[in-house]
Amino acid sequence: MAEKVLTKAASFYDVYERKSGAQDVTHYCPGCGHGVLHKLIAEAIDDFGIRDQTIFISPVGCSVFAYYYFRVGNIQVAHGRAPAVATGIKRTHPESIVISYQGDGDLAAIGGNNILQAANRGEKITVFFINNAIYGMTGGQMAPTTLIGQRTTTTPRGRTAANEGFPLKMCELISTLESPIYVERVALTDPKNTSKVRRAVRKALRNQIENKGFSFVEVLSACPSGWKMTSVQAKQWMVDNLLPQFPLGVFKDVSKELEPSERSKVVFSTENMNELLNIPSEENIRTDVPKPLTKFQNPRIILAGFGGQGILMLGLGLAQAGMQAGYHVSWIPSYGPEMRGGTANCHVILSEERIGSPTVSKPTVLVAMNLPSLEKFESQVEPGGLIIYDSSLINQSPKRKDVKVLGIPATEMADNLGNTRIANMIVLGAYIAITGIMPKDVVVDALPIFIKHKKLIPLNVQAIEKGMAFVDKNNGHA
Amino acid sequence: MAKQLIKGNEAIVKGAILAGCRFYFGYPITPASEIAEAAAYYMPLVGGTFLQGESEVASIQMLYGAASGGVRCMTASSSPGISLKQEGISYSAGSELPLVLIDIMRGGPGLGNIAPEQGDYNQMVKGGGHGNYKLIVLAPNCAQEMCDLTMLAFELADKYRNPAVILADGFIGQMMEPVEFPAPVTELPEKPWAIHADKNDETRLICSIELEPEVLEAHNRHLQEKYAEAEKNEVRFEEYRIDGADFVLVGYGVVSRVLQTTVDLLRDQGHRVGLLRPITLWPFPGKRIVELSDSVDSFMVVELSNGQMVDDVRLAVNGKKPVHFYNRMGGMVPSPEEIADQAVKFLED
Amino acid sequence: MSKAVGLEKAKVVIREDECKGCNLCIEACPEDVLFEQKYLNRMGYHPAGYVGEGCSGCGYCFYQCPEPGAITVYKKGYVGEEVA
Numbered sequence: 001m002a003e004k005v006l007t008k009a010a011s012f013y014d015v016y017e018r019k020s021g022a023q024d025v026t027h028y029c030p031g032c033g034h035g036v037l038h039k040l041i042a043e044a045i046d047d048f049g050i051r052d053q054t055i056f057i058s059p060v061g062c063s064v065f066a067y068y069y070f071r072v073g074n075i076q077v078a079h080g081r082a083p084a085v086a087t088g089i090k091r092t093h094p095e096s097i098v099i100s101y102q103g104d105g106d107l108a109a110i111g112g113n114n115i116l117q118a119a120n121r122g123e124k125i126t127v128f129f130i131n132n133a134i135y136g137m138t139g140g141q142m143a144p145t146t147l148i149g150q151r152t153t154t155t156p157r158g159r160t161a162a163n164e165g166f167p168l169k170m171c172e173l174i175s176t177l178e179s180p181i182y183v184e185r186v187a188l189t190d191p192k193n194t195s196k197v198r199r200a201v202r203k204a205l206r207n208q209i210e211n212k213g214f215s216f217v218e219v220l221s222a223c224p225s226g227w228k229m230t231s232v233q234a235k236q237w238m239v240d241n242l243l244p245q246f247p248l249g250v251f252k253d254v255s256k257e258l259e260p261s262e263r264s265k266v267v268f269s270t271e272n273m274n275e276l277l278n279i280p281s282e283e284n285i286r287t288d289v290p291k292p293l294t295k296f297q298n299p300r301i302i303l304a305g306f307g308g309q310g311i312l313m314l315g316l317g318l319a320q321a322g323m324q325a326g327y328h329v330s331w332i333p334s335y336g337p338e339m340r341g342g343t344a345n346c347h348v349i350l351s352e353e354r355i356g357s358p359t360v361s362k363p364t365v366l367v368a369m370n371l372p373s374l375e376k377f378e379s380q381v382e383p384g385g386l387i388i389y390d391s392s393l394i395n396q397s398p399k400r401k402d403v404k405v406l407g408i409p410a411t412e413m414a415d416n417l418g419n420t421r422i423a424n425m426i427v428l429g430a431y432i433a434i435t436g437i438m439p440k441d442v443v444v445d446a447l448p449i450f451i452k453h454k455k456l457i458p459l460n461v462q463a464i465e466k467g468m469a470f471v472d473k474n475n476g477h478a
Numbered sequence: 479m480a481k482q483l484i485k486g487n488e489a490i491v492k493g494a495i496l497a498g499c500r501f502y503f504g505y506p507i508t509p510a511s512e513i514a515e516a517a518a519y520y521m522p523l524v525g526g527t528f529l530q531g532e533s534e535v536a537s538i539q540m541l542y543g544a545a546s547g548g549v550r551c552m553t554a555s556s557s558p559g560i561s562l563k564q565e566g567i568s569y570s571a572g573s574e575l576p577l578v579l580i581d582i583m584r585g586g587p588g589l590g591n592i593a594p595e596q597g598d599y600n601q602m603v604k605g606g607g608h609g610n611y612k613l614i615v616l617a618p619n620c621a622q623e624m625c626d627l628t629m630l631a632f633e634l635a636d637k638y639r640n641p642a643v644i645l646a647d648g649f650i651g652q653m654m655e656p657v658e659f660p661a662p663v664t665e666l667p668e669k670p671w672a673i674h675a676d677k678n679d680e681t682r683l684i685c686s687i688e689l690e691p692e693v694l695e696a697h698n699r700h701l702q703e704k705y706a707e708a709e710k711n712e713v714r715f716e717e718y719r720i721d722g723a724d725f726v727l728v729g730y731g732v733v734s735r736v737l738q739t740t741v742d743l744l745r746d747q748g749h750r751v752g753l754l755r756p757i758t759l760w761p762f763p764g765k766r767i768v769e770l771s772d773s774v775d776s777f778m779v780v781e782l783s784n785g786q787m788v789d790d791v792r793l794a795v796n797g798k799k800p801v802h803f804y805n806r807m808g809g810m811v812p813s814p815e816e817i818a819d820q821a822v823k824f825l826e827d
Numbered sequence: 828m829s830k831a832v833g834l835e836k837a838k839v840v841i842r843e844d845e846c847k848g849c850n851l852c853i854e855a856c857p858e859d860v861l862f863e864q865k866y867l868n869r870m871g872y873h874p875a876g877y878v879g880e881g882c883s884g885c886g887y888c889f890y891q892c893p894e895p896g897a898i899t900v901y902k903k904g905y906v907g908e909e910v911a
C-alpha cells in the first residue's frame with residue numbers, strides 16, 4: 001500500500017450513469033462485502049494498468065449490477081453461466097483480461113458444473129467467488145454454502161445435512177483438479193485478513209496478465225441483510241461461524257513454476273481456404289457425356305446387401321461419378337427404421353432434372369448383394385426396371401418377368417482378383433456397361449475422391465473393367 | 479464448375495467458415511454430431527477454435543461470450559439439446575447478439591429417437607425461451623442450401639443483431655449431394671457495440687437486464703421494430719409448378735423435396751397442383767399465402783410433426799379456403815406416392 | 828498540482844452523502860478517531876465522522892468501507908490536489 005492517497009479507483013466510473021437513483025453510491029446494502037471486493041479489484045486494475053483490456057462479467061445475484069461501476073468492458077450474463085461466457089470471450093480475445101465474478105448460488109449451485117468445467121479446462125481467466133453463505137439478491141434463501149443449522153428463508157428451522165446435505169466447499173473441490181494454477185480462500189473480516197484478500201486479488205489478476213492459467217479466489221463475505229444482523233455483528237458472525245467451516249489459505253498454487261507468456265490476439269485469415277477446407281477448385285464436371293437409352297435415364301437406385309460388402313461405397317462411387325458426368329445426384333444411407341439387422345442399403349438418384357424426393361420408394365434399379373435384399377426390394381422395382389444381383393451369393397434368380405435382370409458372380413470374380421471386397425466395383429462396372437449411363441473414364445476419374453487408399457485404385461479400375469467385360473460377354477449392351 | 483459431393487452437415491461447417499466463422503462451441507448429439515466433428519477438424523486448420531462444451535446450456539453461453547466479442551460464431555445441436563439452449567437463446571436475443579444456431583431436428587418428445595422429424599418448429603419459430611423475441615429461421619432442403627443458407631444466416635444475424643437458426647432435419651444433414659462452394663467472405667462487418675478488449679469498451683455493455691419497466695418496454699419496442707424490418711425484407715420462399723395450380727402443397731425441409739415429386743405425380747394424373755416451400759420459417763411467407771388463397775381452391779400442409787407450421791398457414795389463409803393437413807411423426811418420412819394418395823382424397827372431398 | 832508541499836499529517840475525509848452508516852470503519856480504526864454522527868444523511872443513515880486529528884493514515888477504514896468513494900485517506904507527505 002505504497003500510495004500516498006487511498007481513494008476511489010479510476011477503474012470505477014465517476015458517476016454511475018447506468019444506475020437509477022443516487023449515482024454516486026452503489027446499490028449494495030450497508031456493510032456488504034461485495035463493495036469491498038469491488039474496491040480491491042478496481043484498485044488492482046488501476047495499478048496494473050489493464051483497464052483497457054479488462055472484461056468484467058457480472059453474474060446474477062447482488063452483483064448483477066457490477067457493470068454499473070467498473071469502467072471496463074462489461075458483459076452481464078445468465079445465472080451461473082459466467083464461466084461459460086468467460087470462456088467464449090476469452091477464447092475469442094485471448095489478449096483480454098477476463099474477470100468472472102460470482103456469488104455462491106451462482107457459482108456453486110446453478111452454475112456448479114460450469115465453474116468445474118472451466119476450471120478443468122484451465123481457462124485463462126480470473127474467478128472471484130463471493131461466498132456469503134446465502135442468496136442475498138432474492139431475499140435470504142439457502143445457498144449451497146449455507147452452514148448446518150443456519151436459518152434462511154428456505155431453511156426456517158436451520159439447514160440439516162439430512163435434507164440439504166453439507167455446505168459445498170468449492171476451493172477444496174477445485175483444487176483437486178489438475179488445470180487450475182491458483183486456488184485460495186480469503187475472508188473480508190478484519191484489516192489483516194482484508195489485506196490478504198487484496199494480495200489474492202492481485203495475484204489472481206497477475207496470473208492472467210502473465211497468461212498463466214485459471215485462478216480462483218473464494219472470498220468469505222458478509223451479508224448483513226441476509227443474515228439479519230448489523231454490519232458489525234456480521235463481521236463477528238463470520239469469524240465465529242464461517243471461518244471454522246471454511247478454512248482460509250492457499251489450496252493450490254503452481255503459478256511460480258510457470259513462465260509468463262504473451263497474450264496474443266486471434267488473427268482472422270482467409271488464405272488458402274479451398275485447400276484448407278478440401279474444396280475442389282478445378283473444373284470437375286463434364287458436359288460431354290452422352291445420354292443413355294431412355295429406359296436407363298434418370299435412375300432411382302436402391303443398393304442393398306450386408307454390412308462389409310461396400311454397399312455405401314458403391315452408392316457413393318455412383319453418385320460421385322454421376323456428379324462428375326454432369327448429373328444431378330443424391331446419395332442417402334438407409335436411415336431410421338430401415339437401419340437394423342446388419343443390412344446396409346442406400347438410395348442413389350442420378351437425374352437430368354433437379355431431384356425431388358431423395359429417398360427411393362419405387363426404384364428403377366435394384367442392386368442386391370444378398371438374398372434378404374433381393375427378397376425385400378424385388379417387388380418394389382418399377383416395371384421395365386433393372387435388377388442386378390450377385391449370383392455367387394444369391395442362388396435363386398428374381399421372379400419378376402417385367403424387369404431386366406443381370407446376375408453377376410461378383411463375389412467370386414472379386415475373389416479371383418484377390419480381394420473379396422472389390423465385388424462392389426465389379427457391380428459398378430456392370431451397371432455402367434448395361435446402361436451406358438456414363439463412360440468408364442468418368443468413373444476412373446472419380447475413384448481417387450471416394451477411395452481413401454490410393455494403392456487400391458489400380459485394383460478398383462481392374463474390377464470395373466471386369467464388370468464391364470462380363471456384361472459385354474454375357475449380356476450385350478442393352 | 480467445381481463441385482463437391484458432400485453431406486449436408488459437413489457443408490454447413492464449410493459454409494460457416496467461408497462466411498468468416500472461426501468459433502464453434504457445441505455438445506455432441508445425433509444426428510448433428512458430424513457438424514461438431516467437421517468443425518473440430520476444420521476450425522483449427524483455419525486459425526479458429528472448436529470447443530466441446532460441458533453441455534448445450536454451456537455451449538450457447540460460450541457463444542454468448544464469443545458473440546459479445548464481435549466474432550462470427552456458431553453451435554449445432556438437435557432437438558433435446560435445443561431445449562437446453564433455450565436459456566441462452568433468450569438471453570442472446572435480449573442482448574441482441576448475432577450468432578448462428580443449427581438444429582438438425584430429431585424425433586421427440588423426450589429422448590424420442592434420432593430419425594428425422596420437424597417437431598422443433600414451434601420452439602424455434604415461436605420462441606422456446608421466455609420473452610418477446612424472434613429468431614431468424616432458415617430451412618434448407620439440400621446440401622447446397624446447407625452451405626448457402628448458413629452463410630446467409632451469418633449475414634442476417636449481423637444485419638439484425640439477432641440469433642439466426644438453420645432448422646434442418648436428419649435427412650438433409652445425412653444426405654450427400656453436390657455443392658458448389660462460393661468464395662470466402664473476406665470483409666467482416668464492423669461491430670462498434672462489441673467488446674473488443676480495448677479502451678472503447680468502457681462505454682460498452684452487453685446485457686439483457688433492465689429494471690425500469692419504461693426502459694425495458696422501450697427495448698422491447700426496439701426489438702419489435704427490428705423484427706418488423708426483417709419481416710419486410712427477409713421473407714424467402716420457393717414455388718414449384720404453382721402457375722395455374724388450384725391445390726397448393728406446403729412443406730419445408732426434406733418434406734418439400736418429397737412434395738416436389740408429389741407435384742409431378744399429381745400433375746401426371748391431371749391434377750392442377752403446385753408447391754410452396756417456405757425457406758424462411760421466420761419471417762414466414764404469410765403474405766404470399768394470403769395472395770394464393772385468393773386464386774387457389776385449397777391448401778395441403780405436410781409436416782413431420784403434429785402440425786406446427788400448419789398454424790401459420792391457417793393464420794395467413796384466415797378461413798378463406800380449406801387448409802388440409804397430412805403428417806407423419808416419430809421419424810417416418812412419407813413417400814411421394816403416399817402423399818399423392820392423400821392429396822387425391824382431399825381433392826375428391 | 829496546486830500544492831507543492833506534502834501534507835504534514837495524515838488525514839481521513841468522509842463524504843457523508845455516500846456513507847451508509849455501517850460503522851465498519853469506526854470498528855476498524857486503531858486510533859479510535861472515527862465516530863457515528865448524530866444526524867442522518869440524505870439516505871437516512873448516520874454517517875461516520877472524523878474527530879479531526881489523530882489519523883495515522885493506515886487505511887484500515889478505507890479497506891473496510893464497501894463504498895468506492897465514501898472514504899479518502901491521505902497519508903503523511905502526500906503531495907497533490909485533494910481528490911475528495
Ligand SMILES: Cc1ncc(C[n+]2csc(CCOP(=O)(O)OP(=O)(O)O)c2C)c(N)n1
Nearest residue numbers: 060061062079103104105106134135136137
Ligand atoms: C435461472 C434463474 N433462476 C433463479 C433466479 C433468481 N435468482 C436471482 S439471484 C439468485 C441467487 C443469488 O445468490 P448468490 O449467487 O449467492 O449471490 P448474492 O445475491 O448472495 O450475492 C437467484 C436464485 C434467476 N435470476 N435465474
Ligand code: SF4
Nearest residue numbers: 028029032062136223
Ligand atoms: S443482500 Fe447481502 S449480498 Fe446483497 S447487497 Fe445486501 S448485504 Fe450485500
